[in-house]
Amino acid sequence: MEARFGRRELFRRGAIASAALAIGGRTARAEGGDRVALVKLQGVKDDLDAAVKKLLSPLGGMQSFVRKGDKVLLKPNMGFATPPERRATTSPGLVAAVARLALGCGAARVLIADHPMRKPEACLRLNGIQAAVSGLDNVHVLLPMAATLFVSREIPQGKSLRRVQIFKDALEVDVHIALPVAKSHMAAGFSGGVKGMMGLILDRESLHSRCDLNQAIADLGTVLKAQLSILDGLSIMATDGPAGPGELIERNTLVAGTDSVAVDALGVELAPLYRRRIKARQIKHLKAAAAMGVGKLALPAAKVRTLSM
Amino acid sequence: MRSCPLCVLCVIAAALCAPAALAGPPAVIDLLPAGTARAGPAGEPEHFVGKKLFDYMDGGAEVFLAYGFEDLAVRQYRCKCPGGQELSVAIYTMGGPVDAYGIWSINARGKPVVGLGGPAVLARNMLSFFKGRYYVRVICQKPSEKADEVMRGLAQATAARIEGQSELPAELGLLPAGAVDGSARYLPNAECARTLWFDGEGDVLLSRGGKAFSATYTAGDSDLQCTRAVYPSAADALAACRALAAKLGLEPAGDAGACSAAGKTPDDAFAALRAEGSVLRWAGGAGDAQTAAAWLSKIE
Known part of the structure; x- marks a missing residue:
């Protein structure tokens, strides 16, 4: 990993590590007609580089999204100071595999960003993502916390959330790839890529305490969209999310797509959450996001592929 | 030095009130154990009051607040063993004993643990119990039999500092x-x-x-x-x-x-x-x- 900032400098800028995108950025490249827009890959074991290549193949490969010289944002879950085995955070191996693939397509810089709950040093030490990308040049892990690193943006379609402060660097990237881990969430029911956009804003607490959380997540989705979403369903924290510890269910599955809502919808049904078979339409923020046109809860069969390793 | 009669009265009043204050329920932070034979503190205690719980756990705080959450004391410990893995003890003051049961009951599947003065379970890398109006979670980073023992020790040390017994409603x-x-x-x-x-x-x-x-x-x-x-x-x-x-x-x-x-x-x-x-x-x-x-x- 290239040392873009010294450790002290990172803290001076607000705290260790990160980046992101949203309003702006390049539009999705794998849409229209009957082009495949959603892929589920089962039987994923150790070789995550091969798995990600296979997963993205029906979508046109990573080269459909990343071009030479691009600045790429990866937005995993990495804001909890918990070890990867807890599954509150995205698999470090998956993040590294996606970063390598983006670099292989000519990305000039890869930013890996998430706003941490607290204790950014502990997050970096425990969740394993920084260590996993430590050998990669031009890859920067950032955990922004300082208000000066965020800019205020209006949400024109917002019903519950009408203005939000977004991580500045996120507005400057060419490609935004969401890399959420699928997990239970005691307040939102499920946490995936759509909910994960809260990791790119400054004040998350107000979404919980001063907004209708589910509607606010959907509102945020109208201005913060990833061109590609890759959902980590390798092992799912099925209870007591988002931080856990909770019950873990092995699924060895990855889901990718150009529609974050559809990716999450598939993720909801990968495993029972809270010991119940829940449908995507029962997750209020996904239902609200679909109603606002952020994405679709289900795609036509022609746009969906299921693969196995 | 001139003496102020009003100040003297205030000092006397404060002295008279002090024993009553000392006799009240202990602050939750004082319930954290100093350590055990197998685990010592690794950092200062932290304290979160009311909606500041969002700063600690973000999503999920809603349900704690719905059970009458008042405040949280949490501290990191380090195992006195090879590898020295970190553990944490978190004590949540809830609205009342039935609320403490309520929040505990959300994630109460696991191996029963006895001897903590209230219902308790150990599941994966968390030992949780409730006693009085307190809900307690002892968490290790990586589960193992040895870690279970260290968690039990910290749980017992914590339970010993909380008065009374608890039963299921x-x-x-x-x-x-x-x-x-x-x-x-x-x-x-x-x-x-x-x-x-x-x-x-x-x-x-x-x-x-x-x-x-x-x-x-x-x-x-x-x-x-x-x-x-x-x-x-x-x-x-x-x-x-x-x-x-x-x-x-x-x-x-x-x-x-x-x-x-x-x-x-x-x-x-x-x-x-x-x-x-x-x-x-x-x-x-x-x-x-x-x-x-x-x-x-x-x-x-």
Whole structure:
């Protein structure tokens, strides 16, 4: 990993590590007609580089999204100071595999960003993502916390959330790839890529305490969209999310797509959450996001592929 | 130096009040153990009050607040063993003993642990128990038999600093026997029921001041849910029954002063419910109508 900032400098800028995108950025490249827009890959074991290549193949490969010289944002879950085995955070191996693939397509810089709950040093030490990308040049892990690193943006379609402060660097990237881990969430029911956009804003607490959380997540989705979403369903924290510890269910599955809502919808049904078979339409923020046109809860069969390793 | 009569009076008053203050309940931060033979502190205690809980856990704080969360004391410890893995002890002050049970009951499936002065379970890398109005979680980063022992030690050291004993709420005895281990829940409001019902049934059930106990049962191939809710008045129970029946797509039967309903629900399962006095009983998720009725009759 290239040392873009010294450790002290990172803290001076607000705290260790990160980046992101949203309003702006390049539009999705794998849409229209009957082009495949959603892929589920089962039987994923150790070789995550091969798995990600296979997963993205029906979508046109990573080269459909990343071009030479691009600045790429990866937005995993990495804001909890918990070890990867807890599954509150995205698999470090998956993040590294996606970063390598983006670099292989000519990305000039890869930013890996998430706003941490607290204790950014502990997050970096425990969740394993920084260590996993430590050998990669031009890859920067950032955990922004300082208000000066965020800019205020209006949400024109917002019903519950009408203005939000977004991580500045996120507005400057060419490609935004969401890399959420699928997990239970005691307040939102499920946490995936759509909910994960809260990791790119400054004040998350107000979404919980001063907004209708589910509607606010959907509102945020109208201005913060990833061109590609890759959902980590390798092992799912099925209870007591988002931080856990909770019950873990092995699924060895990855889901990718150009529609974050559809990716999450598939993720909801990968495993029972809270010991119940829940449908995507029962997750209020996904239902609200679909109603606002952020994405679709289900795609036509022609746009969906299921693969196995 | 001149002496101020008012100041002297204040000093005397403060001195007289001091013993009363000292005799009050200990601050939650004082309940954290200094350490054990196998684990020593690794950092200073942290304290979160009210909505500042969002700073500690973000999503998930809502449900703690719904159980009357007041404050949290948390501290990191380090195992005095090779590798020295970190553990944490978190003590949550809840609204009252039944609220402490309620928040504990959300994640109460695991191996029972005795000797902590209250119901306790160990599951994966967390040992949790409640005692009095306190909910306690001891968490290790990587589960192992050795880590279990260190967690037990920290839990015992914590429990020893909390006075009294705790038992499961007596109301659980009004639900049918044979519930799936760790499935019983206390639901004082709709926010607490978010992870139990996903189509807004909890909002309807727990409107009008209802407070419920609920548990899961295995009946054939079905996971059946038996719920007993108590309302401030019979009129509230009646209204909640009718609203819940409507939510489930059922036609309530009975005259103006009664409510019962049964039949197939939108999730292709069967349910039966009935309001009597200030109590609403509900058996849902059954494989057929007879099973739903039979389980409804088992709810006292």
